[in-house]
Amino acid sequence: MHTKLFAVVVLFLAGIAPALATPNIQHWKSPSGARVYFVENHDLPMLDLTVTFAAGSSFDVAEKSGLAGLTHKMLDLGAEGLSEDEIARNLADIGAQLGMNFDADRAGVSLRTLSSSAERTQALDILARVLQYPLFPENVLAREKTRLIAGLKEAETKPESIVAKAFGKAVFGTHPYGLPSSGEVATVEKIQRADIEAFFRTHYLAKNSVVAIMGDVTRAEAEVIAQKLTEQLPQGVEVAQIAPVVMQIKANEQRIDHPASQSHILMGVPGMARNDPDYYPLYVGNHILGGGGFVSRLMHEIREKRGLAYSVYSYFMPMKLPGAFQVGLQTKKDQADEALQLVRATLSEFIDKGVTKKELQASKQNIIGGFPLRIDSNRKIVDYLSVIGFYELPLTHLEDFVGNIDKVTAAQIRAAFKRRVNPDAMATVIVGAPETKKTSHKEGAVQ
Amino acid sequence: MHIQILKNLLTIAVLWPAVLLSAVEAQAEVFEKTLGNGLKVIVKEDHRAPVIVQQVWYRAGSMDENIGVTGVAHVLEHMMFKGTKTVPVGQFSKRISAAGGRENAFTSNDYTAYFQQLHKSKLPLAMQLESDRMHNLHLTETEFSKEIKVVMEERRTRTDDEPQGLVSEKLMATAYQEHPYRTPIIGWMNDLQTLSVNDAKTWYKNWYAPNNATLVVAGDVKASEVFALAQRFYGSIPARSLPVRKHFSEPPQLGVKRIVVKAPAELPHLVMAYHAPALRDPEKDWQPYALQILSGILDGNASARLNKILVREKQLASNVGAGYDATSRGPSLFVLEGTPSEGKSVTEMEEGLREQIAILKRDGVNEDELKRAKAQVTASEVYKLDSLFYQAMQIGQMESIGLSYKAIPVILKKLQAVTAQQVQDVAREFLQDDQLTIAVLDPQPLSGKPKQKNKGASHAH
Numbered sequence: 054m055h056t057k058l059f060a061v062v063v064l065f066l067a068g069i070a071p072a073l074a075t076p077n078i079q080h081w082k083s084p085s086g087a088r089v090y091f092v093e094n095h096d097l098p099m100l101d102l103t104v105t106f107a108a109g110s111s112f113d114v115a116e117k118s119g120l121a122g123l124t125h126k127m128l129d130l131g132a133e134g135l136s137e138d139e140i141a142r143n144l145a146d147i148g149a150q151l152g153m154n155f156d157a158d159r160a161g162v163s164l165r166t167l168s169s170s171a172e173r174t175q176a177l178d179i180l181a182r183v184l185q186y187p188l189f190p191e192n193v194l195a196r197e198k199t200r201l202i203a204g205l206k207e208a209e210t211k212p213e214s215i216v217a218k219a220f221g222k223a224v225f226g227t228h229p230y231g232l233p234s235s236g237e238v239a240t241v242e243k244i245q246r247a248d249i250e251a252f253f254r255t256h257y258l259a260k261n262s263v264v265a266i267m268g269d270v271t272r273a274e275a276e277v278i279a280q281k282l283t284e285q286l287p288q289g290v291e292v293a294q295i296a297p298v299v300m301q302i303k304a305n306e307q308r309i310d311h312p313a314s315q316s317h318i319l320m321g322v323p324g325m326a327r328n329d330p331d332y333y334p335l336y337v338g339n340h341i342l343g344g345g346g347f348v349s350r351l352m353h354e355i356r357e358k359r360g361l362a363y364s365v366y367s368y369f370m371p372m373k374l375p376g377a378f379q380v381g382l383q384t385k386k387d388q389a390d391e392a393l394q395l396v397r398a399t400l401s402e403f404i405d406k407g408v409t410k411k412e413l414q415a416s417k418q419n420i421i422g423g424f425p426l427r428i429d430s431n432r433k434i435v436d437y438l439s440v441i442g443f444y445e446l447p448l449t450h451l452e453d454f455v456g457n458i459d460k461v462t463a464a465q466i467r468a469a470f471k472r473r474v475n476p477d478a479m480a481t482v483i484v485g486a487p488e489t490k491k492t493s494h495k496e497g498a499v500q
Numbered sequence: 501m502h503i504q505i506l507k508n509l510l511t512i513a514v515l516w517p518a519v520l521l522s523a524v525e526a527q528a529e530v531f532e533k534t535l536g537n538g539l540k541v542i543v544k545e546d547h548r549a550p551v552i553v554q555q556v557w558y559r560a561g562s563m564d565e566n567i568g569v570t571g572v573a574h575v576l577e578h579m580m581f582k583g584t585k586t587v588p589v590g591q592f593s594k595r596i597s598a599a600g601g602r603e604n605a606f607t608s609n610d611y612t613a614y615f616q617q618l619h620k621s622k623l624p625l626a627m628q629l630e631s632d633r634m635h636n637l638h639l640t641e642t643e644f645s646k647e648i649k650v651v652m653e654e655r656r657t658r659t660d661d662e663p664q665g666l667v668s669e670k671l672m673a674t675a676y677q678e679h680p681y682r683t684p685i686i687g688w689m690n691d692l693q694t695l696s697v698n699d700a701k702t703w704y705k706n707w708y709a710p711n712n713a714t715l716v717v718a719g720d721v722k723a724s725e726v727f728a729l730a731q732r733f734y735g736s737i738p739a740r741s742l743p744v745r746k747h748f749s750e751p752p753q754l755g756v757k758r759i760v761v762k763a764p765a766e767l768p769h770l771v772m773a774y775h776a777p778a779l780r781d782p783e784k785d786w787q788p789y790a791l792q793i794l795s796g797i798l799d800g801n802a803s804a805r806l807n808k809i810l811v812r813e814k815q816l817a818s819n820v821g822a823g824y825d826a827t828s829r830g831p832s833l834f835v836l837e838g839t840p841s842e843g844k845s846v847t848e849m850e851e852g853l854r855e856q857i858a859i860l861k862r863d864g865v866n867e868d869e870l871k872r873a874k875a876q877v878t879a880s881e882v883y884k885l886d887s888l889f890y891q892a893m894q895i896g897q898m899e900s901i902g903l904s905y906k907a908i909p910v911i912l913k914k915l916q917a918v919t920a921q922q923v924q925d926v927a928r929e930f931l932q933d934d935q936l937t938i939a940v941l942d943p944q945p946l947s948g949k950p951k952q953k954n955k956g957a958s959h960a961h
Contacts, residue, residue: 098882146875150883313660363653418597424600
């Protein structure tokens with residue numbers, strides 16, 4: 054019976070997507086040691102490219118938290134032969150766009166440029182210098198520290214930032230995944246130019262870099278580009294591995310006062326890694342629980358049935374090591390406890406009973422039927438290349454995706470969730486906590 | 501080796517016309533047809549991937565609302581997901597989801613739009629569902645009473661608890677005295693509290709008609725097939741007479757207006773908004789193009805004037821920005837804003853911005869800056885082709901504000917033709933105190949400054 058149902062799904066899906074053409078990914082190692090992932094496509098006269106390093110905020114130490122982020126931010130603010138203004142101006146002159154991507158695992162720089170030879174050459178020359186010869190000028194660093202600190206102070210007043218920071222600590226404790234990605238006022242103040250210089254030399258290594266290239270260049274051109282962007286990167290020694298995440302946490306609830314009209318609620322636990330054997334069951338399961346937009350269970354219970362929130366969701370953040378599983382919502386203070394209870398009940402029932410056949414089928418239909426939308430632009434494909442490269446996923450990751458989703462069973466989802474999410478041992482943070490709970494406002498007002 | 505690149509700079513601009521030409525040619529693959537009931541159907545063929553986007557744009561936004569029912573355009577947008585006579589509540593989203601689709605909707609001052617992104621084989625389903633709710637929406641008190649609460653939560657998140665959201669809401673309410681742009685899209689909270697399902701019904705009856713809509717389909721389709729499908733699904737929906745649209749104008753402002761907004765925050769913030777014209781005649785107008793280039797010169801890239809001078813060189817500001825939107829049904833604003841650096845005041849921030857305006861008026865802009873701003877426009881036109889959604893969006897938006905999608909290549913051409921003199925001229929004409937509204941965010945301490953109370957105990961169920 055079960056198998057028959059799936060057979061129908063597959064047939065039905067085969068009907069809507071007769072030939073799921075996935076991009077042909079070429080992969081090689083550059084002489085520099087960089088791992089390169091390339092999709093050649095000449096439909097549009099443009100080129101997208103990212104270079105990624107294992108240099109995210111999890112490589113910070115608590116005393117100088119923010120160092121990884123600041124190093125990354127400083128890359129395009131002065132490089133050999135180019136002031137920060139020249140970098141910006143020379144890119145703007147050719148309409149090229151430099152983007153900076155940063156999270157706990159990864160520090161990346163992306164480039165989008167027209168592919169015509171003059172523009173492309175110009176853009177890539179600048180990127181090559183930014184990556185390989187950043188100068189970290191003292192005066193620019195002083196200014197950026199001041200700006201960063203101003204931003205951090207502002208963030209300390211915003212409920213969404215306060216809740217995210219407290220949640221990270223509650224889920225990961227002293228593990229570096231719990232460090233705020235841009236650091237804290239006191240730790241950023243301590244960062245000196247020498248720290249940045251050293252962080253760059255030890256983390257922006259040729260042999261750890263991943264170059265993703267998508268668009269209007271040939272394989273031969275891509276080979277030259279990848280080498281030129283990485284040949285002068287530091288050789289360095291192997292970066293020490295980050296300690297494992299402690300998966301079991303104690304139940305913990307924090308209520309933090311805030312004058313906002315809504316409570317911001319986050320709850321969660323350490324979740325799953327990018328290479329996790331439970332990746333697909335957890336992904337599909339979460340799609341049903343709170344990842345599938347308007348049709349998810351959380352959305353249905355909290356928003357559609359009761360109008361308690363505009364946004365309510367859950368997700369796993371798949372990282373090198375297990376990133377957070379998190380459920381979040383905002384709601385008017387006086388109904389925060391009601392909403393929280395409902396979320397907990399929904400989650401407990403989900404963990405307890407798992408998903409129905411109907412839900413599983415609907416979810417698979419959405420994920421599989423929507424697969425073409427995941428790879429319908431150069432931008433999306435270059436992002437996939439970068440993820441595949443950084444997390445060393447199989448080159449067939451995209452080809453296998455539909456099959457991997459299709460294979461997931463309700464039993465696998467239930468088992469995987471039971472292993473990962475214990476509703477009785479989760480971290481919960483409520484910022485702008487409801488006043489019925491007698492947190493002292495007077496005390497706060499003194500500050 | 502590295503030094504050479506600087507010399508290449510000046511020659512590169514020569515290549516742009518070719519690139520621009522290809523972007524303009526891409527526009528030629530747009531086809532249109534108007535059905536008998538007045539529904540305009542526009543198709544952008546793009547065969548890069550086997551996907552489509554369907555968007556339906558209604559020419560009704562918050563500017564069409566009356567006093568006392570602000571927010572109803574947006575509330576109705578939410579209610580459009582609440583079922584029709586034949587598609588029960590929740591089913592629209594379920595069916596789109598089961599077809600592998602993504603969907604949502606958005607409301608602006610000028611229009612309300614609905615969209616689905618799907619595999620190309622699912623276009624008939626999307627049309628069936630979207631055409632059904634164009635004329636069969638089933639509005640009930642039960643669903644309305646829940647959804648209005650959702651909208652109030654949305655307002656709390658976006659505006660009430662968001663200091664910069666508050667500033668911008670109050671700025672608009674001050675800059676405009678008469679034009680309905682003075683009311684927020686999401687509506688005043690008091691209006692949301694008193695809106696009824698009947699207000700939603702009236703809104704739906706007034707504006708949701710094929711002759712007040714544009715259907716845009718972009719993607720791996722043939723225009724002729726889309727027209728046939730559109731006829732099949734939308735063709736029988738009767739046209740209706742639309743309410744008479746009021747013509748709003750904004751009386752001349754007779755002097756600078758200033759407001760202060762107090763809200764929990766750390767840093768102050770300053771916004772300076774000048775009344776400015778929007779694009780009406782793409783062929784004949786020139787000022788909106790010059791204003792758009794001016795905004796690019798001030799804030800189009802990291803080396804643009806405001807960031808270069810105020811953030812990087814003078815370190816007066818932590819962040820700065822400039823913005824102008826030429827395409828809207830109503831009038832526009834040219835906006836400058838900044839967050840002063842620690843130790844600097846909003847007064848100094850204002851003086852710094854005013855100094856830049858004075859320099860602009862006195863000395864104009866140089867050719868390099870002009871060329872750079874135009875380079876951004878040209879490159880963006882190419883990058884745009886990587887996003888099917890955005891291409892469809894641009895078409896729908898142009899049609900909904902009363903310009904044609906055919907104006908898109910005209911606008912590109914006209915932007916390239918803007919001169920330094922024109923930029924200086926519009927700065928002189930529009931960046932004047934009599935047309936200026938200044939809003940300042942005055943940060944207040946958090947009465948309940950984060951005070952962590954770690955209960956450390958297991959919660960009870």
